[in-house]
Amino acid sequence: MKKMSDLFSLNKKHPPKASVMTILMTGIFILTQSLSYPIVGQMVSINLDNASLKECINSIESQTSIGFLYQEKLISQTDRNININVKNEDIRVALDSIFSNTGLAYEIDKNVILIKETLPTHVIASEIISNDQQPIIVKGQVTDSKTDLPLPFVNVIIIGTSTGVATDADGYYTIEVKDPNATLGFSFLGYSNVILPVQSRTIINVQMSEEVTEMDDVIVLGYGTMKKASVGSSVSQINGREIESKSVGSISFEQMLGGQIKGVKITQSSGAPGAASIVRVRGITSPFGGSNNQPLYVIDGIPFNTDPQFSATNYDYAKNQNPLLSVNPNDIASLTVLKDAASTAIYGSQGANGVIIINTKRGEKNTGIRTSLDYSLNLSNPIKRLELLDAEGYKKLHTMIARNTLDAYAMGTASSSGNLEASQVIDPSTGVIRDSVLDISTGRKIPVFGSANTDWQDEIYRKNAPMQQWSLNVSGGNRETNYSISVSHTNQEAIIRKSNFKKYGARLSIDSEANKLLKIGTTLNYNGSRDFSSIANTADIIDMFIVRPDYPIYDNNGLFQRWPQYWIYQTPGTGRLYYEQANSVAKLENETIAHYNSFIGSGYIEASLFNGFKLRADANTAIFKSRSRDFNPLRAKLLSSTAKSSLTNGANEQMKTSITFQANYQKLINKHGIYLMVGNSWDKANYHRSYIRYNGFLDEYVLTNAASAINYLGSEDGEANSGLNSIYGRLQYTYNDIYTTTINFRTDKSSKFGPGNKRAYFPSFAFNWNAHREKFLENINYLDKLVLRASYGRSGSANVSDFLYLQYFQSGTGHNKEYLPGETTIVPSGTYPNADIHWETTREFNFGFDFSVLSDRLFGNLDIYDKYTSGILVASPYPLESGASSFTSNLADVSNKGWELEMGANLIRSHDFTWSFSFNISANRNKVESMEGHALTPYQTRYFTVGQPIGVIKGYRVVKIIQQQSEIDALNDASPTGVYQTAYTGPGDYLYKDLNNDKTITAEDQEVIGSMEPDFFGGINTTISYKRLSLLTSFQFTVGSEAFWDSYYLLMNPTRPMYNASPVALNDTWTPDNPNAKYPRLIYGNHFNVSDNNDAILDDASFLRLKIIRLNYDVPENMITKLPLKSAMFYISATNLFTLTKFRGLDPEGRASYGHRITAETSITDAFPLLRTFSFGVRISL
């Protein structure tokens, strides 16, 4: 018996059979069995009426053990109209009879019979000579059927021999054929194969047509690939072309993935250049560890976290890069999301939050040089601007607030600090608006209101901020080697004036069959970027807009106008001005520069030792380096007597090294296929952060380097190593391509945990049933595919700082650095050791089914999962009496249950017009199952409650706006403490509901009022093409998630005269004259109503967004024939064109993610707005 592996293996004594090999590349194949001796000459007997082709094949197989190789689809499409009656005839006679009416052809390829379509129309010209039985020279040209362009490097072989040639650069070939009855095979990657009998012709010109391949027939799994038809777990894959088309105008590929992958929620929370998105695969499993619950990324084989946790220095000073910027979206060949534990178990301890595997593009063998050049111009504007009052409205507003405050103070419902503030705007003795307030420290009279009218948004936002992107790719290959080289450049002028972002990338990949045994390959990927931000912190951008519009940008001397901040009021009308704030345009004088460099390099060596057995060694390195420089000149800072310009230089480096060794073996015995892989890997990570701070500079424009600083303020650095040793394996058994069972196993040993807890085991099991291949479903003609999947697995997570089990001692930092000058200190670290700390473990069941009917006109898949994570690493309560500052333990259990549905339809599929549509929707129900009875900190209990989802939002219920003082007096009188709500609650304030009926409002009166977890989320995608035009649209939606509108505090409740507000604050807030207003009263010094969590400031953050719309035009070949181009394509696109939402702020997606706290997502901060981008792009191929 010849081995199945022989067919796939490159280790053969004979050159590969081109026909077999190339056919194998075209899709799903079924290989029944194969013989080790020639087929020709075998005898068969068959007698069947109205039989299907499959039945005939079965009949032959049962008699002869001859094997067939065919594409499933071909066989299933044939009619049951075969009538055959042969007795002890040569196999060829039987086959001729069988195939005569099927529209299919067969081909005997030494030891298997290939079944393929007959392609009668391929010969466009031929000449027949009648010189039988003599060797003849056959010549011809191979061209593209659509474009008529010549195809170089097409393989032309004489089927059944090892003779073969390739076409030249102009598509011509010449081949000597000994037997005039021989058959020629033409194969070219990406094109359908052509098989033609020579029939004594000497010139055979052939047209080949591009093959529509299903890119996702092969699924990338951890440490290998698998036929999609065998996958039993839950995996989604997007091909590179789709990522390319949807990432127009984005620097980082994950930005546009929102709504594309079922079960994966992607939130783009900031429009800042290069900002990372929040990616959640099937809910939240580790909410507390400090990590952001991000999936494991595996880029070209290198696993890494985007949010690694380690304890070293102040995170904010040493800025980190979004490591995903290191991949150019155009370079991605495939992006695969492993979702269930059965698929992520192969990554063991790192897989619990899902795994995203990205493989970059590689060249193709046997192709000429293919060059493509992409260019795009993108013009961006903020998706929405804040609605703010102009100077006149602003003055009216503060006059109103001052009056409200003075009146309220007189009634005892405003604080004295509020009264002081108001007295500086209005003279309480006369009720007249003041002109100025006397600064007693300088004797200056500071006007209460200025005379300018500045729209700070106009001054800060750039209009139509341009971004240009270029990328060039050259790829190709010969028989042994393939390569791909690409370079790219992005130059973005950010929407904030003076800010820009530049990025450069270069990538090289090569694979080569060094000799018959060895294959080697490498990928080298470099990316560098420079992010210049003129604002110190992109999260604070709203602070730059909500400032007083009555002040100009420049004063009379042409210097930046400052405005008063932090008065210490003495008596009404006078005060001491402590700080003067820089205006928002002056704040753009900051230089926040981050240089990012990343390198991802991988190399492998693969040895095919004997049939079906391969050894492979991989060595991978990823380095992410960032170097930052924050210079804050005095002119951009708050001015006080001690303020100085400051400089912080930071550096951040992450290096990941992984080496894997792997052995693969595969074998097919009759209908039984076995695949076995075992491997081991060493993963090592090194993290380093450092920063140095200086202040005081003589010159604030040029001499702003460290050497020019007057004071050195201190520095810190920190470094951590962590390591992981793993052994993993996969055993797969397939029966008849109908049943596949996959068992994964992994064991990890991590340096993060103490003795006895280092090792963990992660097994998984998956089962796949291709039901449509069963005999009993064979006759359902409309059914193309029906697959049932079931899986169970365990995976883990350990994204916590290292050595949490040890009490260690270290040099004191900060104020602990030294006590007496020059005498440094040693202090026990603040991490309270936990000797029992161990892995988080996630167990997950997944059931799924895939179907496709009516020749793929309608298809879909559904997954249902149940996942339970136990021993979640939580920053846990610990005895404060230990004196430590943090403690992590395996405290909580969390479950995630959900379903994901994807439906697609090829609604129209005519020659000129196609319309495809797909829709995905997912629901995840997250629940905190257990806290092991621990009381958490108040901060935590606000968002974590047993039985509720993570990020549950608790707050007061607002009953109404209080109208009369008598109402609140009655409530206060009834209260046991004499105070119902707060001492200053008065008419115009919200009245909270007393849930526990104790006549007073306490924290106990808060209940669950919402959750950051959506009820559903997903996306809608359609593509319509007409001839050379195609229109792609992609929507994203989220339904039923709530969040606090963080800017409510700012836009609806200006606490001091230096803040501007929304027109609503002026027009729709409660005053005695406007008792029906929607919003409560505004008074100074009122921290009570708005800083509480209550349902009035909670918003429904559901939305439907048109994420991208893109129109493509392929230029007809005849228009570019005069140009040295193969093809050209233009597109225009728009992103974030519209958003339907009830959310009151800028953007329902603008979730906060500061401090890596997951529950920060319970509020939406209106930080850096997302961009609405119009793009124009062109791609040409040479």
Add this chain to the structure above:
Amino acid sequence: MKKTKYIPVILWFIILTGSCEVLDSVENIKPLYRLTEETTFTDAKKTEAVLNGVYTAWKNSSINIFTAQTMLLSGNYTTTSSIGVDASINRVDVTSSYLSSYYRAYYSLLMRANYLIKALEADFEIPGLNQARRTEMKAEARLQRAMAHFFLLRNFGQFYNLNSDLGIVLQEAPLTGTPDNPRSGVLACYNSILLDIDYAMANAPISARSYGLLTRDAAKAMKAKVLLYMGDWTEAARLALEIINLPTYELETDFKSIYGNGFKSKEVIFSPVSIYPAHIDRPGSSTFSPGPLLISTADKSVGDPNDGDPVTGEGFDPRFAYAHAQDNVALMRPNNKYPFGSVTGEQANSLFILRLGELYLIFAEAKAREAVTGVDSEALAKLNAIRYRAGLLEISTSSKAEFLEAIRIEKQLELFGEFNEPWFDMVRYYILGDLNISDLKSEITSDNQLILPFPDAALSGNGGLIQNPGY
């Protein structure tokens, strides 16, 4: 052909074994730049560095920030910030992160001291460290442990009632694991504090090699203060007098010089060393301004009760005028008791945890209370010494109650805005029946408000901790 087949296998194994060398076993990955307990106490120098670490714990910003907030309890200060509103109305928020940081900061000091004490008491040689210094170091650590326990006790425990069960959690060894760790009784707390102080009085360095370090005399001064809180008037007065009469400490002749010299002042018994930029965040921040109680007391002290000029300080107690008159204070430093600017490498503001001026008044109060009736002349002399130094006229009285009140007022005007002593005086005087605390601070309506609540975070981390009544 046959042979070449094995080349990749050989190559593969070479890489495999080679990479084992490159990528070390996970067992060999150790914390970087970190010591363990075993590798810390291996020589005298490192052990001294651990003691320095105990001293730096006094610079913990949480102690300093919240000390400022506790100044709101007495009404001597008010705040313009939304943080601290709870303290100014004497209903401290148990969920406040400032409260838990304050609580933890003292235990952080205790952790440092306890690890050091444990090592010094252990049965192993520390190369280069002689027995005499070893004992001294232990005494310095134990004195600081006593001080931390004492400051915790007076904030969180019923320090004014020796019979109360509601003391604090004593931490006399490094804590491990998550045991239930109950509160000790108040007397047990005082006993622990005194045991540590007595050890320090016997074993601490006789004289300090530098400012900012603790000595036997400092221990004695501390003991006088603790005994005053315990009501041991005789012993408190005796020890205070011993300190007053020592040549080691001297009253600054000019009140201002205390602050101008800062922790280097010859009057200072303990004030942590503080140098920019690693300085102490002062309680004299701009968000705290003098409250009505302090302003009226300072106004009454000189001239008419309502003649104070906030700009020049005329008509106010000179100490208040020095600290808060607008003409005196620099921009950004509204409390002139914290006069240093921020120039890197130079002396910075610090906390006056204990200074000689307070010992005069401890003596005065202890002596005054010791007397059955009337006014002890020695006590009056010490009070007037402080008044004289402040530039005030001497007072005289024959009423014990008046005299006690005069001492309290004097302490208020001498020590306001420092380590919050006026608040604890208010509580002690109230408990001893000398005043009605609600008259001074109307927000105090219950005895439960005399001490702080334990922070929520402490209760959730220690199953043995019982919350103070009323919270």
